[in-house]
Amino acid sequence: MEKKLPTIEIIEKYCKGCHICVEFCPKQVLEMRGFVVAVKDLEACIKCMQCELRCPDFAIKVTA
Amino acid sequence: MAKKVAFLQGNEAAAHGALYAGCKFFGGYPITPSTEVAEVMSAELPKVGGKFIQMEDEIGAMAALIGASLTGTKVLTSTSGPGLSLKQENIGYACITEVPCVIFNVMRGGPSTGMPTGPSQSDVMCAKWGTHGDHPAICLVPASVQEVFEETVRAFNLAEKYRTPVMIMPDEIVAHMRERIVFPEPGELEVIDRTGPSVPPEQYKPYDTSFGDIPPLAAFGSGYKFHVTGLNKMQDGFPTTKAEIVQAEEERQVRKVEANKADIMKWEEYLVDDAEIVVVAFGSTSRSARFAVDEARKAGIKAGLFRLITFWPFPEERLLELSKKVKAFISPEMNLGMCAGVIKGCIEGNAPVLGIFRVDGEPVNPGQILDKMKEVK
Amino acid sequence: MSFDYDKWIRPGKLPHIWCPGCGHGIVMKGLIRALDTLQLKKENTAIVSGIGCASRLPGYMDCCTLHTAHGRAAAFATGVKMARPDMNVILCGGDGDGTAIGGNHFIHACRRNIDMTYIIMNNKIYGMTGGQFSPCTPTGDKASTTPYGNPDPGFDIAKLAIGAGASFVARGTAFHANQIDKLIAEAIQHKGFSVVEILDDCPTTYGRRNKYKSVIEMMNKLKEIAVPVKAAEKMDPEQLKGKVLTGVLYKEDKPEYCEQYQKVIERAQGAAK
Numbered sequence: 001m002e003k004k005l006p007t008i009e010i011i012e013k014y015c016k017g018c019h020i021c022v023e024f025c026p027k028q029v030l031e032m033r034g035f036v037v038a039v040k041d042l043e044a045c046i047k048c049m050q051c052e053l054r055c056p057d058f059a060i061k062v063t064a
Numbered sequence: 065m066a067k068k069v070a071f072l073q074g075n076e077a078a079a080h081g082a083l084y085a086g087c088k089f090f091g092g093y094p095i096t097p098s099t100e101v102a103e104v105m106s107a108e109l110p111k112v113g114g115k116f117i118q119m120e121d122e123i124g125a126m127a128a129l130i131g132a133s134l135t136g137t138k139v140l141t142s143t144s145g146p147g148l149s150l151k152q153e154n155i156g157y158a159c160i161t162e163v164p165c166v167i168f169n170v171m172r173g174g175p176s177t178g179m180p181t182g183p184s185q186s187d188v189m190c191a192k193w194g195t196h197g198d199h200p201a202i203c204l205v206p207a208s209v210q211e212v213f214e215e216t217v218r219a220f221n222l223a224e225k226y227r228t229p230v231m232i233m234p235d236e237i238v239a240h241m242r243e244r245i246v247f248p249e250p251g252e253l254e255v256i257d258r259t260g261p262s263v264p265p266e267q268y269k270p271y272d273t274s275f276g277d278i279p280p281l282a283a284f285g286s287g288y289k290f291h292v293t294g295l296n297k298m299q300d301g302f303p304t305t306k307a308e309i310v311q312a313e314e315e316r317q318v319r320k321v322e323a324n325k326a327d328i329m330k331w332e333e334y335l336v337d338d339a340e341i342v343v344v345a346f347g348s349t350s351r352s353a354r355f356a357v358d359e360a361r362k363a364g365i366k367a368g369l370f371r372l373i374t375f376w377p378f379p380e381e382r383l384l385e386l387s388k389k390v391k392a393f394i395s396p397e398m399n400l401g402m403c404a405g406v407i408k409g410c411i412e413g414n415a416p417v418l419g420i421f422r423v424d425g426e427p428v429n430p431g432q433i434l435d436k437m438k439e440v441k
Numbered sequence: 442m443s444f445d446y447d448k449w450i451r452p453g454k455l456p457h458i459w460c461p462g463c464g465h466g467i468v469m470k471g472l473i474r475a476l477d478t479l480q481l482k483k484e485n486t487a488i489v490s491g492i493g494c495a496s497r498l499p500g501y502m503d504c505c506t507l508h509t510a511h512g513r514a515a516a517f518a519t520g521v522k523m524a525r526p527d528m529n530v531i532l533c534g535g536d537g538d539g540t541a542i543g544g545n546h547f548i549h550a551c552r553r554n555i556d557m558t559y560i561i562m563n564n565k566i567y568g569m570t571g572g573q574f575s576p577c578t579p580t581g582d583k584a585s586t587t588p589y590g591n592p593d594p595g596f597d598i599a600k601l602a603i604g605a606g607a608s609f610v611a612r613g614t615a616f617h618a619n620q621i622d623k624l625i626a627e628a629i630q631h632k633g634f635s636v637v638e639i640l641d642d643c644p645t646t647y648g649r650r651n652k653y654k655s656v657i658e659m660m661n662k663l664k665e666i667a668v669p670v671k672a673a674e675k676m677d678p679e680q681l682k683g684k685v686l687t688g689v690l691y692k693e694d695k696p697e698y699c700e701q702y703q704k705v706i707e708r709a710q711g712a713a714k
Contacts, residue, residue, distance in 0.1 A: 009443075014455055018462035018644075023657045052443060053618045056466030058455055061443040089524055110709035115523045115702060120549035124516035127509065127546070131489070131520025134507065135528075139520075157510050265484070284505040285525045287484050291451075291500055293508035302454075302500065 006047050007063040012036045014059035021051035021060055068247040074212040074239040075142070078168050078232070079104035081216030082140045084248065085255055087166075088114035089139040091128035093121055093147060096180040097236045098170040101142035122150035126167075130154060133163045134292065136258070136283030138220055142168040144236075145187055146177060148194065155229050156195030157294045159317065162271070162281070164223035164258055167231045168216070170239040171347075171398075173425055182425030183236035185347055186399035191231045192376050198314055200321035202328055203231045203376040205346040209243035214253065215373065221256040222328060226320050227278055233375070235398060237348035237427060261288060270301040271313070277320050321377055330373040331382070335361065339368030340391045341437050344383070344407055346372040349396050349428050356433035365437055372403075380410035387411035392440045396420040396428040449473045449483070451503045458497055460568075462656030464615025464641040465495050468562050471613075471621025471639075472498075472531070478626050486529040489518040491543055494569045495535035495562040495641075512543025515550040518557055526556070526699035529629065536563040537575035540596050544576070551605035554633045555698035560625060561598055561636065564643035572646025583650040602636040603691045609635035610691040615642055616663035617687065627689065633697050640667070640685065 008029070015036040022030045022037060030051060031040040037059070047064045072080070079101050082090075090105040106116045115132070119125040125141050133139045143151060148169045158165050171187045173179030191203035202222055206215040215232055223230040259280045261268050265288045272279045279299075282288035295303035296310045304310065321328060335357060336342055345353035350371040360367035370386070372379070387393070392415055395404035404419040411417070418439065420432050450473075459465045476486065486504040490496035492511035499506035505528075509517040514532045522530045539547050539561045550557065566584060567573040574584035576596045584591060602610045609631040611624040621639060628635035642648060642659040653659045670688040673681060 016456070016461035018656050020462060020656060020660065024660075049443075053470070054467060056459065056463055056470075057457070057461075058446055058450070058466065058470070063443045089520070091520060107709070110702075110706040113706060113710075117519065117523055117702075119516060119519070120545050123513065124519075124546050124549070127513040127516035128520030128523070130509075131507070131517040131522075132524035133520075135521060135524040137524045153510055154513065284487055284507075284521060285485055285528045289484055289503060289505050291506045291508070293500070294510055295508070 003043070005042050006045050008039050008042065008045065008051070009061040009063070010037055010039070011059045011061070014057045016057050018056065020054050020056065024050050024054055026050065067249065070245050070247065071242055072209055072245050073100055073242050074206070074209050074234050075100035075170070076104050077209045077213040077245055078142070078216045079108065080247070081213040082166065082220065083108055083112065084213070084253065085138060085217045085220035086257070087138045087140045087220065088112070089129070089132040089137045090114070090116045090141065091119055091125040091132065091139070092141050092143070093119055093125045095122070095144045095147045097172055097239055098142040098144045098168065101168055105140065122147040123153060126151040126154035129165050130158050130161070130163050133165050134284050136286060138164070138224065140166045140168060142170070144170045144172050144180075145174040145184075148187055148190055152190075152195040156197060156199060158229040159195065159199035160197070160294055160296070161292050162227040162317065164227055164281075165229050166216070166219045166223050167229060169231055169233045171233055171235045173423065179425045181236070183348065183427060184398045184423065185235050185349065186402065186423065187233055188375050188399070189402050191233060198318055200226070200228050200318050201376040202226070202228065202321060203233055203374070205372055205375045206232065206234050207238060207347050207350045207371065209238070209241065209245050211373070212238060213245060214248075217253050217255065221254060224258040225256050225278070226324065227258070227281055228320060235347040235349075241348070265289065269299045271297065271299045273299060273316065277316050277323065325377045328374060329377055329379050331379050332371040332373060334369040334371065336368035336370055336386065338366055340366040341394060341440050342368050342370050342386055342390050343394045343396065343433060344370045344372065344403065345396055346375060346403070349398060352428050352430045353396055353433055356430040356437070359430060359434055360437050367437055378406055378410065383407060383410055384412065384414070387414035390415050393417045394420065394433060394436050396433050398422050398428065444474060446470060446473050449476060449503055450501050454501045457501055459494060460645040462642065462644040462659075463494070464564070464639070465498065465562055467615045467618050468560065468621060468639050468641065469498050469501065471618065472533070472560065472625055474622035475625035475629060478622065479629060481529050481629075485527070486531065487518070487521050488531045488533065489514045489521065490532065491534045491538040492569075493535040493538045493567065495533060496538055498533050512538050512541070513546060514538070515543060515546035515559065519550060519553070519555055522555055522557055522699060523702070530557040531629065532557060532559040534561065535568070536561060536565060536577040536598065537567045540576045540598060540601065548601070548605035551602050551607035551634050551636070553698040554606060554608050554695055556632055556634070558625065558628045558635045558637065561638045562641045563598060563638050564641040564647060565595075566643050566647040568643045568646050572650060585646070598638045599636070599690050607636045607691070608633035608693045608695050609689070611636070611689045612638045612640065612685065612687050614640040614663040614667050614687060616660045617667060620687070624689070631692065633695065
């Protein structure tokens with residue numbers, strides 16, 4: 001059965017590269033690429049929304 | 065029907081003048097010799113559904129005033145020298161944010177605590193340069209109880225019309241002296257309300273100069289959302305450091321008063337037309353001066369009185385004109401030459417300015433002025 | 442589902458000015474969720490601040506916003522609320538702004554119990570001016586003006602607010618992001634002066650001087666020291682050493698200032714008749 005993947009939208013011009021989302025993601029979905037965050041492993045996402053909640057910069061939107 | 069007549073102090077007249085103008089909010093802090101204004105407002109404002117608040121300090125009083133004014137309310141505070149020093153921070157805020165408010169400051173001895181019950185006229189420069197930065201200044205200096213009432217109404221009109229703080233500064237003598245006052249009927253004196261926005265909320269900008277130098281001011285809570293900041297700002301109210309915008313906005317703010325001086329300035333000339341000696345005076349000192357001028361005329365001295373009712377903006381052009389035909393100006397004042405300095409600054413050295421400066425808590429008396437006239441050759 | 446913060450933010454105002462990892466953005470998101478939950482009307486909501494990093498928050502919010510002078514938010518806001526008691530008035534700012542230069546206005550707003558909500562972002566430092574110690578910097582800590590360690594004892598903002606008469610006092614942290622909106626919403630709903638202290642982080646000017654290797658370390662510290670009020674009840678003083686209580690710390694029903702003034706109006710008008 002095919003798993004329905006969420007959408008993780010990164011607004012790069014808002015991201016200041018603080019690492020908070022990367023660090024507090026329980027499934028290591030995100031990683032830093034240069035100064036901004038990027039999705040490394042979307043399949044691992046459990047839609048807990050921690051990254052969106054904690055991002056101080058309004059730079060992440062997770063749509064289930 | 066006969067008009068209502070009363071026997072009032074200048075301070076009480078200020079409170080009644082404010083109510084006549086439609087003031088609905090007073091924020092203050094007790095300070096001698098202006099406290100009676102707060103006392104009358106605390107009794108009278110709630111009767112008309114207005115709000116009186118005694119704040120924790122002078123700074124807070126000025127801040128509350130601006131907050132209340134932003135809801136579209138006409139606002140007043142009263143204070144005296146040390147309180148005026150504290151209020152300067154937020155007077156500057158009201159200047160840059162262009163929020164109407166009226167500050168009634170009774171001039172007592174200074175600097176610092178000085179002489180709390182002694183009269184003075186030494187806050188006039190503080191009215192113009194007290195807060196930092198370039199900004200417009202309007203300061204009214206009434207000389208009688210009746211005039212305190214009328215000039216307080218005018219102070220509200222100027223504040224609302226030009227979106228700026230307006231100071232009204234009687235000396236302690238005018239503030240505490242009791243005189244007969246005839247209350248104007250409603251409608252007898254002009255009462256001006258601020259201009260509200262004519263555009264819908266989504267098009268509104270709080271500093272929209274397409275409406276001229278004095279942009280309409282919307283009220284918080286009236287459906288208009290906007291930003292107010294003490295930072296240099298753009299027309300939409302948001303901060304900027306763009307050189308050309310900051311320059312233009314600062315110049316416009318000062319121009320609001322400079323370009324409308326004719327509307328704001330008020331003075332009275334008494335026997336000035338043929339005068340060889342012109343006494344320039346304001347507040348209670350002008351009453352001594354008028355007596356001295358009358359005495360001088362009896363003695364054959366061609367003296368006249370130029371009584372300032374608006375101190376800022378200062379009637380530079382008229383004094384320059386007079387300076388070309390008089391032998392001397394005399395500037396009696398309860399400070400060490402503040403007004404004399406301003407006169408000198410605008411008459412291009414055309415005539416000497418003789419000063420009578422008292423800072424001992426005593427009024428300048430007519431005899432001193434007469435003696436000074438006799439020194440003029 | 443993604444939360445739509447954009448509908449509360451003024452178009453074109455992001456990115457905000459705060460440094461990477463600064464918790465102010467997390468607090469702002471909490472405030473937005475609270476306003477959204479309560480369905481407050483933007484046009485009827487005033488957000489008032491003083492000066493400092495945290496005081497830049499109102500500029501981003503699509504409401505009636507007032508960015509005032511240093512420390513004066515509570516006094517300006519009192520004027521707004523007195524003149525228009527029907528408006529929702531929310532204050533925000535930092536610890537230096539609110540408890541040093543604004544300390545007098547703060548305690549008197551508490552005392553009057555005027556119906557406003559004050560969100561204090563406590564990062565224990567003056568960030569905007571480059572990291573000078575504030576009244577909330579712990580003794581011994583480093584700041585740009587305490588190069589040998591801070592000799593001053595710090596304020597406990599919540600105790601200060603309770604002592605001064607605030608009728609609702611809560612504390613959260615920037616780490617406990619999902620609690621912030623709930624605390625703020627409850628504070629706004631409370632009739633009276635409510636204070637919500639959010640323990641925040643300033644990685645740029647505080648963390649770096651006080652041996653925090655990263656933002657993450659600062660966030661984990663907040664996680665480590667926070668103890669919910671309920672949990673603390675079952676802990677002994679030894680276990681609570683170095684901890685900070687979070688949640689609703691104090692709540693009391695008492696007369697609200699604007700309502701009290703309304704009675705003054707009624708008395709004055711009754712006397713006039």
